[in-house]
Amino acid sequence: MxxxxxxxxxxxxxxxxxxxxxxxxxxxxxxxxxxxxxxxxxxxxxxxxxxxxxxxxxxxxxxxVYVKPPELPQRFNTPQHFGCPYDCGLCPEHMQHSCLTLVEITDHCNLRCPICYAESGPHRPGFRDLATVERMLDAVVANEGEPDVVQISGGEPTLHPAFFAILDAARRRPIHHLMVNTNGLRIAREPDFAARLADYQPGFELYLQFDSLREAVHRDLRGARLREVRLKALEHLNPRHLHHAGGNGEERAQRPRARRDHRLRPDPALRAGRHLPADPGRRPPGRLRSGTRPADLERGAPAHPRAEPAVPAR
Incomplete structure (x- = not known):
């Protein structure tokens, strides 16, 4: 030896x-x-x-231990030519079907979130037309037969001029559970918009951006003060019994209005390295002080609060 x-x-x-x-x-x-x-x-x-x-x-x-035979899609989309990861799309070597499919209908958004992995924002105009989105939905159905979960996403999908036509198109297809990923601004500002969303139940859910009720968190993650927007969105959703995933357990424990909302299900956050300086060989810290900025982590000093615009709820 x-x-x-x-x-x-x-x-x-x-x-x-x-x-x-x-x-x-x-x-x-x-x-x-x-x-x-x-x-x-x-x-x-x-x-x-x-x-x-x-x-x-x-x-x-x-x-x-926790393994099972891979579930295949109904069809594959790309041939094997160069191998993984260059044939992605799904290729015949892919070992799993699409258990959750995102259909991105726009890159445009009404926020400028510093952590946005899609780099969406007001600076990215343009919407995919309804015919294109319907072809995307048809591709999902052809792959899955009866898709388990489809998320309509962006950008901010509720800004799409054909938003409800897209939801109608999705409803005409055999999708078990339909979700909309949204920052909630339009829901907060337009009560009738929330009422119309409720018509798509059952089998419909909002994936609501709800990081916190603390403005320091909004400032760091979203670049704006959003507390009143978050509360107004919940105010418009709850009477209509619209289920919405989002939020975190700490906020629900500390804030009575969030704790009373039984339809707001906490969802774990994924730290992908865009908010904090990340060492790929170490786990990121579990909790930060409110207002901590990447430069301050390097200096080891607390940050000075920055003045960010408050987004009006109306």
Whole structure:
């Protein structure tokens, strides 16, 4: 037996992409100190190690115990030509059907959220026409037969001039559960808009942007003060018994008006590295002080509150 031992357990091989040049690269899944890492090597940019999971035992259960045969789509959309990830779309090597499909009908939005992964905003005009959206919905149905969940998304989808025609088109198709991803501004400002949404129940739900009731959080995540907008949106939705996912458990515990709203289901946040400076090899901190900015994390000093516009609820 050799005298030297590597300081980790080798768990599996994988295929990944270089974070710098996006070239397809070989990778290894490693376990060290009860954490799971993906170690990649690019001929041009060298090695990179990123954290996959901070609970190795649970990760292994997911890989080895909580598994089932993959559910295939009704059809595949792209041929195999270059291999993963370049044939994505779904190609025959894809191991799962679309359990949740996003149909993006616009890149336009009425907020400028600093963390928006789609980089939507008022600066991105344009809407996909109704015929194009219907073809997108038809493709989803052709793939899935009877899709489980379809989310109408954007940008801010409620700004689309044919928004309700798009919901009608989705309702004419065999979609089990229809959702709309929305920041809630139009719902807060137009009570009749919320009333019309209620007509699409049952099997209809809003995926409501509801990070907090604290303006410091809105400032950091959304670039505007939105407390009154959030409360007004709930005021218009609740009498109509519209179910809406969104929000977080901390806010519901601290704020009576949010705690009374039994239709507001907390949804966990995904930290994708756009809000805070991220070390790919470490888990981000669990909680930050209100008003903490990325530059302040680097300096180790608290931030000075910034003046952000309050978005009117009317």
């Amino acid at each position: 050799g005298a030297k031992v590597r300081p980790y357990l080798f768990y599996d091989s994988a295929v990944s992409v270089c974070a710098t040049c996006l070239r397809r690269v070989e990778a290894k899944i490693l376990i060290k100190d009860e954490r799971v890492y993906l170690e990649k090597w690019c001929p041009q940019h060298g090695r990179e190690r990123v954290l996959l999971a901070d609970d190795a035992a649970y990760y292994r259960q997911c890989r080895e």
